[in-house]
Amino acid sequence: xxxxxxxxxxxxxxxxxxxxxxxxxxxxxxxxxxxxxxxxxxxxxxxxxxxxxxxxxxxxxxxxxxxxxxxxxxxxxxxxxxxxxxxxxxxxxxxxxxxxxxxxxxxxxxxxxxxxxxxxxxxxxxxxxxxxxxxxxxxxxxxxxxxxxxxxxxxxxxxxxxxxxxxxxxxxxxxxxxxxxxxxxxxxxxxxxxxxxxxxxxxxxxxxxxxxxxxxxxxxxxxxxxxxxxxxxxxxxxxxxxxxxxxxxxxxxxxxxxxxxxxxxxxxxxxxxxxxxxxxxxxxxxxxxxxxxxxxxxxxxxxxxxxxxxxxxxxxxxxxxxxxxxxxxxxxxxxxxxxxxxxxxxxxxxxxxxxxxxxxxxxxxxxxxxxxxxxxxxxxxxxxxxxxxxxxxxxxxxxxxxxxxxxxxxxxxxxxxxxxxxxxxxxxxxxxxxxxxxxxxxxxxxxxxxxxxxxxxxxxxxxxxxxxxxxxxxxxxxxxxxxxxxxxxxxxxxxxxxxxxxxxxxxxxxxxxxxxxxxxxxxxxxxxxxxxxxxxxxxxxxxxxxxxxxxxxxxxxxxxxxxxxxxxxxxxxxxxxxxxxxxxxxxxxxxxxxxxxxxxxxxxxxxxxxxxxxxxxxxxxxxxxxxxxxxxxxxxxxxxxxxxxxxxxxxxxxxxxxxxxxxxxxxx
Amino acid sequence: xxxxxxxxxxxxxxxxxxxxxxxxxxxxxxxxxxxxxxxxxxxxxxxxxxxxxxxxxxxxxxxxxxxxxxxxxxxxxxxxxxxxxxxxxxxxxxxxxxxxxxxxxxxxxxxxxxxxxxxxxxxxxxxxxxxxxxxxxxxxxxxxxxxxxxxxxxxxxxxxxxxxxxxxxxxxxxxxxxxxxxxxxxxxxxxxxxxxxxxxxxxxxxxxxxxxxxxxxxxxxxxxxxxxxxxxxxxxxxxxxxxxxxxxxxxxxxxxxxxxxxxxxx
Numbered sequence: 001x002x003x004x005x006x007x008x009x010x011x012x013x014x015x016x017x018x019x020x021x022x023x024x025x026x027x028x029x030x031x032x033x034x035x036x037x038x039x040x041x042x043x044x045x046x047x048x049x050x051x052x053x054x055x056x057x058x059x060x061x062x063x064x065x066x067x068x069x070x071x072x073x074x075x076x077x078x079x080x081x082x083x084x085x086x087x088x089x090x091x092x093x094x095x096x097x098x099x100x101x102x103x104x105x106x107x108x109x110x111x112x113x114x115x116x117x118x119x120x121x122x123x124x125x126x127x128x129x130x131x132x133x134x135x136x137x138x139x140x141x142x143x144x145x146x147x148x149x150x151x152x153x154x155x156x157x158x159x160x161x162x163x164x165x166x167x168x169x170x171x172x173x174x175x176x177x178x179x180x181x182x183x184x185x186x187x188x189x190x191x192x193x194x195x196x197x198x199x200x201x202x203x204x205x206x207x208x209x210x211x212x213x214x215x216x217x218x219x220x221x222x223x224x225x226x227x228x229x230x231x232x233x234x235x236x237x238x239x240x241x242x243x244x245x246x247x248x249x250x251x252x253x254x255x256x257x258x259x260x261x262x263x264x265x266x267x268x269x270x271x272x273x274x275x276x277x278x279x280x281x282x283x284x285x286x287x288x289x290x291x292x293x294x295x296x297x298x299x300x301x302x303x304x305x306x307x308x309x310x311x312x313x314x315x316x317x318x319x320x321x322x323x324x325x326x327x328x329x330x331x332x333x334x335x336x337x338x339x340x341x342x343x344x345x346x347x348x349x350x351x352x353x354x355x356x357x358x359x360x361x362x363x364x365x366x367x368x369x370x371x372x373x374x375x376x377x378x379x380x381x382x383x384x385x386x387x388x389x390x391x392x393x394x395x396x397x398x399x400x401x402x403x404x405x406x407x408x409x410x411x412x413x414x415x416x417x418x419x420x421x422x423x424x425x426x427x428x429x430x431x432x433x434x435x436x437x438x439x440x441x442x443x444x445x446x447x448x449x450x451x452x453x454x455x456x457x458x459x460x461x462x463x464x465x466x467x468x469x470x471x472x473x474x475x476x477x478x479x480x481x482x483x484x485x486x487x488x489x490x491x492x493x494x495x496x497x498x499x500x501x502x503x504x505x506x507x508x509x510x511x512x513x514x515x516x517x518x519x520x521x522x523x524x525x526x527x528x529x530x531x532x533x534x535x536x537x538x539x540x541x542x543x544x545x546x547x548x549x550x551x552x553x554x555x556x557x558x559x560x561x562x563x564x565x566x567x568x569x570x571x572x573x574x575x576x577x578x579x580x581x582x583x584x585x586x587x588x589x590x591x592x593x594x595x596x597x598x599x600x601x602x603x604x605x606x607x608x609x610x611x612x613x614x615x616x617x618x619x620x621x622x623x624x625x626x627x628x629x630x631x632x633x634x635x636x637x638x639x640x641x642x643x644x645x646x647x648x649x650x651x652x653x654x655x656x657x658x659x660x661x662x663x664x665x666x667x668x
Numbered sequence: 669x670x671x672x673x674x675x676x677x678x679x680x681x682x683x684x685x686x687x688x689x690x691x692x693x694x695x696x697x698x699x700x701x702x703x704x705x706x707x708x709x710x711x712x713x714x715x716x717x718x719x720x721x722x723x724x725x726x727x728x729x730x731x732x733x734x735x736x737x738x739x740x741x742x743x744x745x746x747x748x749x750x751x752x753x754x755x756x757x758x759x760x761x762x763x764x765x766x767x768x769x770x771x772x773x774x775x776x777x778x779x780x781x782x783x784x785x786x787x788x789x790x791x792x793x794x795x796x797x798x799x800x801x802x803x804x805x806x807x808x809x810x811x812x813x814x815x816x817x818x819x820x821x822x823x824x825x826x827x828x829x830x831x832x833x834x835x836x837x838x839x840x841x842x843x844x845x846x847x848x849x850x851x852x853x854x855x856x857x858x859x860x861x862x863x864x865x866x867x868x869x870x871x872x873x874x875x876x877x878x879x880x881x882x883x884x885x886x887x888x889x890x891x892x893x894x895x896x897x898x899x900x901x902x903x904x905x906x907x908x909x910x911x912x913x914x915x916x917x918x919x920x921x922x923x924x925x926x927x928x929x930x931x932x933x934x
Contacts, residue, residue, distance in 0.1 A: 589843050589844070592843055595760075598918055600918070601915075601918025601923050602921075602922035641921075644846065645846055658852035
């Protein structure tokens, strides 16, 4: 026989204005299993909670129903009060008399009767409640950071500096990402490499960071605190232990005309190469697609010249598994190539380049040693046109969003050009100038006012090459009444849209994180949880969420690192025990689960595993489903899918819900 | 003795299989019945022809009837093969435990060792639609909602809840059926119209996307209630909504494919 206490709250007048609370309490007192019932003006107040605690002690209650507001509001309050009086908090249930009854009905007999019915339903449920204890999930104190750009570098360093171990995976031969390619950074014009490379070195030397370059995440299993990642270490064909990074191989490789990725195709590299002189690690890899030996079976020049015998042509791809507690995704973005734009020549004109290519031209480590020379003939361009919003903010191109960084870097490009070519003339075509940020507006004004960059508000309709080889930029100036403007240019720089990386969708599916229509990864909440994903334990930072500038990227990286560190600082995670459980019963049945595993395909959280029930000799008697409480979100899809009703949600079992619904329906 | 009987007798003799399940002559010339052959001598009695309608796949999940060790041969009809394939997909038959065999028109024995060969054989041997069943479904479809409700009430009021339909169905293999669950008691245990209808609705829903349409439930019903129409109709509905292809893993209702219709959302 149960001893349930029923506590009806007036909620000031929120409930008592339309519901006769005293009568509800009276009716509750007569319900089967109810030992005590009362009403009070503010049950959530300290005296109200004291009333509950006292009643639990005095009447030895083994269940509590509070008729009050929505459980979203005060369920934790009342459960805590019960726990303080020594009652298991999961034996306390809330009858929602405010939102479900008093707020939505007129004052009257029927309203009071409905309140009584709701209480009756919860009393029937609580009679079948079981005491539950929170679930503790152990945490592996190691983080995986995917992507070694500035976001990944910052996140890895922040986590590592808090004393946790970090695995940093980068798919290219060196970390550094896009930031390593930049010449100077806005709005201070400090050298990008000068501020980045010390951090890259710090990553490589940090005792808590394990760096895997030329590697990709193959698969990720598991759940928050307990992920298992398989990482593919692509064959570098160079034994890293023997290689001293002397670089002799790269000077001897006969295949010298390969367009280099780091220089965005403006420079060349060899088949065995280090992407750039400041690379970390500063050891070469062989690009199999361009290597004479791999393609034609002959050459091996690098092997012949290597003084330490580090070249290993037969090196296979390696797979390693790492157990980690948290994952930070910092895979970055890319900018559209010029070939995306038919109106700007489909990439046919050599002197129409992207912003990132201009960065390489302006960079001291670039193919022209920092001199602005145009790609077609190597002469210094005297007239340069910069076109902002190439693709961005253009629904017709499928990119309705603003790429955010282009206004600033275009101003920077024009400024750098004016600084380097004093007699040069630069024109920027723009839609709007979006210079929101500390010192950003001042920076753009400086470009216009001090460096005399010619800003034209208007769109460029077409860039074409005249018969004499000159590029002609045809656009409008909307501030001069949409007057047509035609400018001859030696070079045109397109601020092409920042878009998601080609592998973003695939990676999102591997990690079970969501993404937007443009394949940028989605935050759990755009404002209040900006570095978390909907999958617990997986965090985001940098331009894989949307195009971001360096300060914002670093801020999100440190934010994600803070989230990871707060997770890894706990020995175990505590979760609500409202999860699905597969039943157990006496032999020879063991469980009514028949092991059809149809629930496994229905589960949206990959929470269902296989469990072998074994006898004492270790022989498998039966294979049944098992719900991983660390992954289960308690949605109940498996429960409804199980034909033999072998799965139940703790706290919301079929028996409890059936009794509650029956009590609601069975009154005369 | 047929050539294929000889082959099976040899398999039993040399221990390739420990048991062969097939059909033998029944008590009347119109019927055959299931036969469990434990030795080569019994293999002579095996027959295979159009009279073999029992779905032998029902025995594949009955551990108490099968030897603990060794492979088990099954001389199967296409219906048996379809059920066996479904059981494989639902993890009910361990890989390699059963050797399914089909007998061709010239008495040629085809061994079907794995799921893929089963799938191919089934695809190559489509079963013709039963025109009587199609006509009955059409008749019921033509009824108004009220007429249909009255029809099934009248029909299922006769059900005695013997659960022969459940026992005959190879896919009703749960160790505890929902009707035996009494916490809560979802379906009242006695035989009367409403609980009978509840039972059939549950049985049919549990068959959604799984029923292979063998008709064993109807054949087993001592009252000849047309309960196979329910599963058949549900299969038609599923084919209409999700196509006739079934996912290799999971159930059509538990899995999602991007081209699934979403017209149920209004």
